Amino acid sequence: MPVSDADQEKIRARLRRIEGQIRGLQRMVDEDRYCGDILDQIHSVQQALKSVGREITRNHLETCVTDALRSGDEEAAEETYDEIMGLLKKEL
Numbered sequence: 001m002p003v004s005d006a007d008q009e010k011i012r013a014r015l016r017r018i019e020g021q022i023r024g025l026q027r028m029v030d031e032d033r034y035c036g037d038i039l040d041q042i043h044s045v046q047q048a049l050k051s052v053g054r055e056i057t058r059n060h061l062e063t064c065v066t067d068a069l070r071s072g073d074e075e076a077a078e079e080t081y082d083e084i085m086g087l088l089k090k091e092l
Helices: 005-030 035-070 074-091
Strands: none
Touching: 005 035, 035 074
16 A cells, blocks of 8 residues: 555655655765765754655555565565564664
8 A cells, every 4th residue: 555645745755855855965964064064964864764664664564564464465464574574674
């Protein structure tokens, strides 16, 4: 099940803001700004991306994963568990 139109627009808007932050980082580097300021901005971008990732993960759990588990198909459920564990390992 795809992300709802409203949620998709919120995610797109957040990604556009992150894109702007990245451009700001490029300018900071071009302008030889203080390293601590650049690192602070990098941290902000990383947190913003994690936040978007959490939103998409929640949608995935509420839709695709829930559907697979409720289907009664044990193989699909096992594959879904493996997928989620793989995604969690990447996050940790």
